[in-house]
Amino acid sequence: IKNPNLIYPGDTIYFSMVNGKPQLSLTRNPQQAQLATTCILKEEDFKNGRKDFALTKDGKLKPCIRESDIEKPIKLIPYHQIAKYLSSPKIVGENELNQTPYVVDIANEHVIAGAGNKIYVRALYSAPNSEYMIYRAGDTFIDADTNEILGYEARYIAQASLQQAGDPATLMITESDSEIRIGDRAMPKIDDEISLNYFARPPETPIRGSIISVLGGVSQIGIDNVVVIDKGSMDGLLPGHELDIYENSGVTRDPYSAAKNATVRLPDELAGMLMVFRTFDRVSYALVMEATGPLHILDRVQTP
Structure with a gap:
């Protein structure tokens, strides 16, 4: 069958011999017959100015389905980056x-x-x-x-x-x-239950912690690096939980303040996002999914 995309659930395909030759025929499921003839508008129809639309028997326009391509694929979790940290x-x-x-x-x-x-x-x-x-x-x-x-x-x-x-x-x-x-x-060796499917979502409760270590022998933290945060399952974290990363901006001197040697703490800036993939009682392993620049130990993490 060259065009199986036009076959719908409930349709019946018949195989028969006509004049000694094999032949296929199709009978539509009445409930699906209308779906098979539904008007579908594609993106190029809007660009090219489509003028022919499906009409009812009394000349009225039928509702059309607007079909569009998915612009960005769902980002996959890079399993090779976290595999050795799962067990x-x-x-x-x-x-x-x-x-x-x-x-x-x-x-x-x-x-x-x-x-x-x-x-x-x-x-x-x-x-x-x-x-x-x-x-x-x-x-x-x-x-x-x-x-x-x-x-x-x-x-x-x-x-x-x-x-x-x-x-x-x-x-x-x-x-x-x-x-x-x-x-x-x-x-x-203990065969712990390992999850390979992560439902990314924010924690149900407010979480505020810090990055306290980076694994893998690297000094700079960026996308796809594995970090340790100082919150774990006792704090409500589960595999798949996403947290925003805020860069610790530190403090700066205020030379114009009346107070001598006055300093001002700068606000933390949103710098990325991580996803927890393994939890312990009081710490968790997380994968950096997004980063706008280099991240550092003691950068803050919190519920989006």
Whole structure:
């Protein structure tokens, strides 16, 4: 069928033999017959000055549907930018990482290890082929307003498979993001529920926080960078929530003030927008979706 776009739900297609030749015929669904003949106006009709319009039996104009192209496609979330942050790193308590088994040595007298190397870890007694994540202590996340410690980053280093349980146990590195060192920590791999579909919307409650860190080893923050903000699920944030970013304009001296060494705090300026894609209790990971210029640590974020 060369023009299947003219077939509508409820239509009936008949196959028959006429004079020994196969033939298709169509019977319209009465409810859809009117839709098939509906007047449709395209954008070029307005530009070219269309004059022929559908008329009723008594000569009156029929209503027409105005058809227009979508000018801008919906922006997709760049999955490759956030993939490695969906399951790792982790946010842990003050002593949680220090209480986990650690790498005590590396096979074949290597100083560092990578994918394909064996490592020895203290006191692991799980079943063979159990999966483990190798972490290293990362940043300490601190509330920008109160200086309260919100959590400790367990930075993802590698993934390993348990070859032989014991003390020490033998693990084979299967994937690595960077080199494994003696003293790195091993934690069981937990398959968290990962959402790949994000319904972008503002939070239901007012949120006001700050960017407190940027992930990925970059110093300048821009579009598609992953940042950490000092608000989490306990504050009402969920994956998909969008927040505006305001540049911290700082203060300036007022040389004409009667007060000596007077300063004026400048208003924060709207500088971009981010979307939260992973939440913890008190912090969240977010992707910068829009930016009018370079963003910085301690720039403010808030409900649009």
